[in-house]
Amino acid sequence: MQSTIKTLSLGLVAAGSLFTGVALAEDMKAGDFASFEKYVTDNKIMPPCTTCHAVDMKKIGPSYNAVALHYKGNADAAAALEKKVIEGGKGVWGAVPMAPNAAAKEGHAKKMVEWILALNPEGDAKTKAEAEIAKMPKAEEKK
Ligand code: HEC
Numbered sequence: 001m002q003s004t005i006k007t008l009s010l011g012l013v014a015a016g017s018l019f020t021g022v023a024l025a026e027d028m029k030a031g032d033f034a035s036f037e038k039y040v041t042d043n044k045i046m047p048p049c050t051t052c053h054a055v056d057m058k059k060i061g062p063s064y065n066a067v068a069l070h071y072k073g074n075a076d077a078a079a080a081l082e083k084k085v086i087e088g089g090k091g092v093w094g095a096v097p098m099a100p101n102a103a104a105k106e107g108h109a110k111k112m113v114e115w116i117l118a119l120n121p122e123g124d125a126k127t128k129a130e131a132e133i134a135k136m137p138k139a140e141e142k143k
Pocket of ligand 1: 010041045047048049050051052053060061067083084085089090091092093094095096097098099110112113116131
């Protein structure tokens with residue numbers, strides 16, 4: 001009996017700390033890149049997405065505005081991009097590959113991709129994203 005209570009309370013302590021861990025890593029706010037950067041840091045996503053991606057300009061990888069605009073209205077995009085973030089890949093935006101990101105597993109990739117796809121560039125930001133999309137390699141150049 002004594003040991004059962006001990007096991008039970010230990011279990012509760014473990015569950016409690018688990019919940020604290022989840023609560024500490026805050027979710028991102030739509031359109032707020034600072035909250036995206038914080039999410040990357042809090043969840044120790046390495047290499048950090050922000051090394052290669054910005055919202056409104058191409059870095060090593062495409063800008064997130066261009067990604068959002070390119071996949072707008074594409075219902076299959078979220079699942080495919082989630083997989084790509086975890087496994088890495090190349091050829092869609094250019095010859096430079098995105099490395100696999102194991103740290104983005106366990107729902108992180110899904111949340112980050114949702115945040116990216118929810119971006120809705122307008123005005124100058126949209127023009128810039130369109131220019132980036134226009135430079136994407138055509139299907140026959142991809143392989
Ligand atoms: C080392 C640099 C690097 C890092 C780190 C990186 N990316 Fe990328 N990312 C790229 C490159 C390069 C591409 C373009 C790949 C291509 O052309 O197919 C890309 C493409 C993408 C795309 C579009 C994929 C497509 O097929 O259209 C998304 C979405 C994306 N990255 C999200 C992320 C997220 C989220 C993270 C962090 C978990 C991340 N990236 C980390 C370099 C990086």
